[in-house]
Amino acid sequence: MEPALIIKKLSLRIGEDAILSDVDLTLQQGEITGLAGRSGSGKSMTALAIMALAPQRAEIFGEVLLNGENLLEKSQAEWREIRGSRIGMVFQEPMTALNPLQTIGAQVAEVILIHSDASKKQALKRADQTLRRVGLDPNEISSDRYPHELSGGQRQRVVIAIAIAMNPEILICDEPTTALDVTTQAEILDLLRRLSRDDGIAVLLITHDLAVISQMADRIAIIKNGHIVEQATPEAFFQGGHNGAAQDLIAAPLKRPNKPPGNGEQARAIIEARIVICAYHQRGQSIFSSRAPFHAVDGVSLNIRKGENIGLVGASGCGKSTLARALLGLQPVASGEIRIDGASFPAVEKSAMRAARRKIQIVFQDPYSSFNPRHKVGKIIAEPFHLFDQPPIEAKQRNRISGVLQSVGLDPSDAGKYPHEFSGGQRQRIAIARALITDPEIIVLDEATSALDITARNRILALLQSLSEKRGVSFLFITHDLGVIRDIADRTLVMKSGRIVEEGATKDIFENPRHPYTKMLIAAAPVMKWAATPQGGASDTPRDHVD
Amino acid sequence: MSVRATTPENWFSRSPGLIAGIGVTSLFVFAALVSLIWTPYDVMALDISGRFTPPGAAHWMGTNHLGRDVASMIMSGARISILVALFAVGIGMIIGVPIGLASAAMPGLADDVIMRGSDLVFAFPALILAILITAVFGPGAVNAIIAIGIFNIPVFARLARGAALPIWKKGYVLSARTAGKSSAEISFEHILPNISHLLIVQGTIQFSLGILAEAGLSYVGLGAQPPLPSWGRMLAESQTMISFAPWLALFPGLAIFIFVLGLNLLGDGLRRRLDPHNERAA
Numbered sequence: 001m002e003p004a005l006i007i008k009k010l011s012l013r014i015g016e017d018a019i020l021s022d023v024d025l026t027l028q029q030g031e032i033t034g035l036a037g038r039s040g041s042g043k044s045m046t047a048l049a050i051m052a053l054a055p056q057r058a059e060i061f062g063e064v065l066l067n068g069e070n071l072l073e074k075s076q077a078e079w080r081e082i083r084g085s086r087i088g089m090v091f092q093e094p095m096t097a098l099n100p101l102q103t104i105g106a107q108v109a110e111v112i113l114i115h116s117d118a119s120k121k122q123a124l125k126r127a128d129q130t131l132r133r134v135g136l137d138p139n140e141i142s143s144d145r146y147p148h149e150l151s152g153g154q155r156q157r158v159v160i161a162i163a164i165a166m167n168p169e170i171l172i173c174d175e176p177t178t179a180l181d182v183t184t185q186a187e188i189l190d191l192l193r194r195l196s197r198d199d200g201i202a203v204l205l206i207t208h209d210l211a212v213i214s215q216m217a218d219r220i221a222i223i224k225n226g227h228i229v230e231q232a233t234p235e236a237f238f239q240g241g242h243n244g245a246a247q248d249l250i251a252a253p254l255k256r257p258n259k260p261p262g263n264g265e266q267a268r269a270i271i272e273a274r275i276v277i278c279a280y281h282q283r284g285q286s287i288f289s290s291r292a293p294f295h296a297v298d299g300v301s302l303n304i305r306k307g308e309n310i311g312l313v314g315a316s317g318c319g320k321s322t323l324a325r326a327l328l329g330l331q332p333v334a335s336g337e338i339r340i341d342g343a344s345f346p347a348v349e350k351s352a353m354r355a356a357r358r359k360i361q362i363v364f365q366d367p368y369s370s371f372n373p374r375h376k377v378g379k380i381i382a383e384p385f386h387l388f389d390q391p392p393i394e395a396k397q398r399n400r401i402s403g404v405l406q407s408v409g410l411d412p413s414d415a416g417k418y419p420h421e422f423s424g425g426q427r428q429r430i431a432i433a434r435a436l437i438t439d440p441e442i443i444v445l446d447e448a449t450s451a452l453d454i455t456a457r458n459r460i461l462a463l464l465q466s467l468s469e470k471r472g473v474s475f476l477f478i479t480h481d482l483g484v485i486r487d488i489a490d491r492t493l494v495m496k497s498g499r500i501v502e503e504g505a506t507k508d509i510f511e512n513p514r515h516p517y518t519k520m521l522i523a524a525a526p527v528m529k530w531a532a533t534p535q536g537g538a539s540d541t542p543r544d545h546v547d
Numbered sequence: 548m549s550v551r552a553t554t555p556e557n558w559f560s561r562s563p564g565l566i567a568g569i570g571v572t573s574l575f576v577f578a579a580l581v582s583l584i585w586t587p588y589d590v591m592a593l594d595i596s597g598r599f600t601p602p603g604a605a606h607w608m609g610t611n612h613l614g615r616d617v618a619s620m621i622m623s624g625a626r627i628s629i630l631v632a633l634f635a636v637g638i639g640m641i642i643g644v645p646i647g648l649a650s651a652a653m654p655g656l657a658d659d660v661i662m663r664g665s666d667l668v669f670a671f672p673a674l675i676l677a678i679l680i681t682a683v684f685g686p687g688a689v690n691a692i693i694a695i696g697i698f699n700i701p702v703f704a705r706l707a708r709g710a711a712l713p714i715w716k717k718g719y720v721l722s723a724r725t726a727g728k729s730s731a732e733i734s735f736e737h738i739l740p741n742i743s744h745l746l747i748v749q750g751t752i753q754f755s756l757g758i759l760a761e762a763g764l765s766y767v768g769l770g771a772q773p774p775l776p777s778w779g780r781m782l783a784e785s786q787t788m789i790s791f792a793p794w795l796a797l798f799p800g801l802a803i804f805i806f807v808l809g810l811n812l813l814g815d816g817l818r819r820r821l822d823p824h825n826e827r828a829a
Contacts, residue, residue, distance in 0.1 A: 370718035384726040
């Protein structure tokens with residue numbers, strides 16, 4: 001069969017930096033080509049180069065052939081004909097890819113109006129058909145809704161509808177499901193598979209998630225530092241043969257220490273929460289009726305004992321972050337009771353409050369907004385010293401800072417640098433160091449690894465595990481990533497709509513989920529279709545899935 | 548293959564407006580400073596016999612109806628304008644920024660009260676209220692400073708509040724809260740340094756508005772009082788003589804126009820340079 005798109009020796013340079021070097025890639029009609037790589041490997045730049053959307057300063061060489069025509073020689077005017085009509089593109093973040101001021105129907109119709117002679121009425125009609133094709137039935141979800149009225153998954157469907165409205169030959173999807181939670185991710189992947197099989201669209205699926213690729217792709221390419229280092233069918237790729245190029249994309253299973261279950265029973269409780277409710281006020285529909293407050297956390301009780309690692313899992317919007325903030329005293333509690341190490345929290349008395357706060361610290365998701373960009377790392381890490389009545393000063397303080405920096409795998413000299421000098425993974429280490437400085441009993445990690453690529457994630461998880469063993473500190477992992485929970489949590493809580501729907505030992509939850517929601521979450525999580533055999537990393541805890 | 552290479556542009560060609568703004572502003576500030584120790588003629592000296600001398604080698608910008616040297620008056624007038632505008636911006640920042648920060652730190656009633664209060668001040672046309680204040684408390688440079696300064700308070704309060712609100716949601720503010728820091732400590736340690744670039748830019752723009760407001764007040768006779776030279780009054784006095792001594796209107800008018808333009812270019816250039824959102828995609 002004639003290939004839909006042939007990329008030959010595509011190179012891209014920005015100034016002195018070679019971003020892409022001799023990338024060769026062929027997209028076949030009706031096939032999904034998976035392009036996987038770490039962040040910064042050049043996978044997104046490949047997509048932008050194909051679409052001629054690379055930054056102005058970039059110099060591009062090579063050929064991108066669509067039906068024998070080299071797209072790189074097209075003028076901007078010719079490109080406007082091609083983009084949206086012959087090549088569609090789906091972006092990672094559906095909210096920013098849509099215009100918040102236009103209805104979804106109008107946004108799909110716009111593409112049709114630009115690329116065909118259709119009248120406005122015809123275009124809107126075709127927009128409705130296209131929305132139906134991506135699973136948004138206009139009878140249920142009217143096409144005159146606005147993006148903010150839709151869920152993340154529905155928005156991504158609209159983005160896909162815009163991309164396929166003109167029946168393009170090629171669909172480029174750059175991390176299309178990374179911003180979505182697992183259940184929605186499964187649906188969107190299903191849709192992409194259907195579009196490729198049924199409509200014969202050649203799909204280029206760009207992702208860092210090898211599990212997604214293993215389930216979706218008919219052909220796999222691995223990109224590293226701008227080079228395609230491996231290209232194969234999934235069977236050949238995963239069943240041996242691969243030369244370790246994908247090593248740093250595979251979530252290496254952590255060696256779990258064999259903690260005897262039930263050991264936690266005797267340990268004292270660090271956090272006890274009883275029937276905690278956190279409410280948000282909602283604007284009333286009229287001045288006469290005020291709507292009932294929305295309970296983001298709706299009667300949650302939990303117990304975390306010393307040295308125990310807990311996973312709290314749920315889809316976005318389930319209230320898990322609100323719960324975390326309530327446990328840290330950052331969010332008022334409408335009713336219920338929280339005790340930190342036996343003492344009521346938030347405490348009325350200032351010194352008692354500070355004592356409680358020393359015991360519980362937090363690491364946030366976004367390593368880029370976690371630090372004041374104008375402070376040096378040493379000052380950032382020293383901030384929690386504020387909680388001490390007599391904080392260590394000068395040499396003593398410097399020693400403490402050096403100590404925590406070393407224990408998170410950084411160099412003491414890093415204290416004199418600014419946060420922007422560090423990578424995402426290193427920044428999360430700084431955040432962990434800041435949390436460790438008060439010698440807390442428990443650290444809450446709010447999606448602390450979800451902004452990191454696989455390698456950085458693995459290293460952070462290994463670090464946390466060793467800290468947990470060495471220092472006896474507990475962790476509360478709040479995440480939508482089941483992999484993190486499975487790797488590191490002793491006990492797992494599943495949260496949905498503000499309530500804990502299931503609770504138990506992590507192993508039991510994964511092997512015998514009871515609540516239908518838990519079952520759905522576990523079933524939806526993408527799992528390696530073929531058992532990957534990382535070289536030299538054969539582990540006693542196989543990562544195969546339970547299903 | 549089309550190669551869209553861009554040569555590394557130098558700083559000047561990338562921000563010509565900023566350079567022009569810096570140049571014009573420093574020129575006026577320099578003239579004002581020089582006027583402290585030297586002006587072409589004694590700015591207070593009257594020379595009735597030499598009145599209405601057109602611009603020439605002896606008097607670069609001519610003389611007025613009392614024979615005072617216009618160039619000297621422009622130089623000292625710059626000093627008055629800059630002082631009034633500077634103090635007025637200072638009042639606005641010193642009072643307005645803490646109000647805005649407090650407003651952002653205390654959502655709810657306090658925030659509402661503060662912001663509605665600033666709406667109230669905003670509701671009056673700035674110059675009219677300044678005229679009211681100086682009319683009540685008497686004309687003069689000090690009252691002009693106070694009148695213009697009051698107008699700058701809500702400007703800075705709103706800006707500080709608006710800029711501070713998103714920063715309150717950042718991770719580093721949340722972790723400062725878990726470190727037990729008070730709202731005031733967080734505002735000054737974390738928020739203020741991260742909004743300072745906006746305040747500087749707004750300060751420049753308010754400064755240029757201050758120059759205009761001072762000229763307006765002294766035009767209606769409520770600014771600095773004679774014999775202190777002032778651009779606005781020079782314009783007002785020139786009105787009746789414009790047909791036979793047009794330079795009397797031309798030079799103070801040009802001074803106001805060029806200085807305000809320069810300050811706006813400076814403010815705009817600073818905004819482009821300091822705001823990371825305006826950086827070209829790297």
